[in-house]
Amino acid sequence: MGLLTYTSNTSLDGFVADASGSFAFSFPDEEVLAFINDLERPVGTYLFGRRLYEVMAVWDDPAMLDDPSPGTRDFAAQWRETDKVVYSTTLAEVSAPRTRLERTFDPSAVRDLVQGADAEVGLGGPTLAAAALAAGLVDEVRLLVRPVLLGGGLANFPLGVRTDLELVDERRFASGVVHVHYRVRR
Numbered sequence: 299m300g301l302l303t304y305t306s307n308t309s310l311d312g313f314v315a316d317a318s319g320s321f322a323f324s325f326p327d328e329e330v331l332a333f334i335n336d337l338e339r340p341v342g343t344y345l346f347g348r349r350l351y352e353v354m355a356v357w358d359d360p361a362m363l364d365d366p367s368p369g370t371r372d373f374a375a376q377w378r379e380t381d382k383v384v385y386s387t388t389l390a391e392v393s394a395p396r397t398r399l400e401r402t403f404d405p406s407a408v409r410d411l412v413q414g415a416d417a418e419v420g421l422g423g424p425t426l427a428a429a430a431l432a433a434g435l436v437d438e439v440r441l442l443v444r445p446v447l448l449g450g451g452l453a454n455f456p457l458g459v460r461t462d463l464e465l466v467d468e469r470r471f472a473s474g475v476v477h478v479h480y481r482v483r484r
Contacts, residue, residue, distance in 0.1 A: 300415030302408070304427045305337065305440040306454055313451035314424050321353075323446050330442065330475050331369030337440060337477075338373075341380055342417025345408065345430075348386035350423035351397075358394045383411075385426055405433035412437075428456035438481050439463060445474035 307324035308314055315321045326334060346354065354377070356362070362374035382397040392399050400407075403426065412419045412435065421427055421436065430436050439461075441454075463480035470476050 300342075300412040301418045301437045302412045302421055302430065302435050303341070303418055303438040303440060304421040304430070304436050305334075305442075306422075306424070306427070307442045307444060308454045309444050309446050309448040309451075311447045311449065312454050313448045314454050315452040316448045317450045319452070323448065324442070324444055326369075326442075326475075327471075327473050328367065328369050330471050330473060331367070331373065333469070333471070333477065334442070335369060335372045335376065338376060338420060340418040341376075341420040342415060343381040343383065343411070344420045344422055345383050345385070345426060347423035347426040348384060348389045349425075351382070351384040351386075351389075351392070354422070355394060380420075403429050405429075405435060408433075408435055424452060424454050424456075427454075428459065431456060431461055432459045436461070436482055438466070438479065440477065440479045443476045443478065 306314055307321070309323065316323065357374050357377035363371055365371055365374070378395070380396065382394060383400055384392055384397060385400050385403045387401055389399060408430065421430055427436070462483040464483050465478065466481050467479040468477060
């Protein structure tokens, strides 16, 4: 049986993008990127909403494999080896290999996908995560908390959905980023 994990970069006040839509505050340094690569290595399939998929599509650029940063090359290689499912009613088509488009988020189908997976299933994007959390599908939440207060923007978690968590691990980085890893209490 697989595991559905939600990994996210977030400001200390709980936003994944600022009021103008920028997420530049969350670009990782090499230490954090190496950690993210190790954290995401067990993922065999990613589930994305349209907006995050469009942001992540940059990893399909062949130049990413030639980037001078070892962390960037590592993540680009992982991205190419991972299956992706994009949930969107507005996206005409997907351009990345190993990617399929789904028009609706069906909690039952996602549950079946996760239960049948032989690798971790990673969840990306706060809108999709809100639906998965509301449906009780998420097994673990992993946050990379950035040392910044944005004061508003795109919230990392939905209002009105309570999920009890158990702390599994934490790690501090020289940049002030803190990783917190939680398991959902059932």
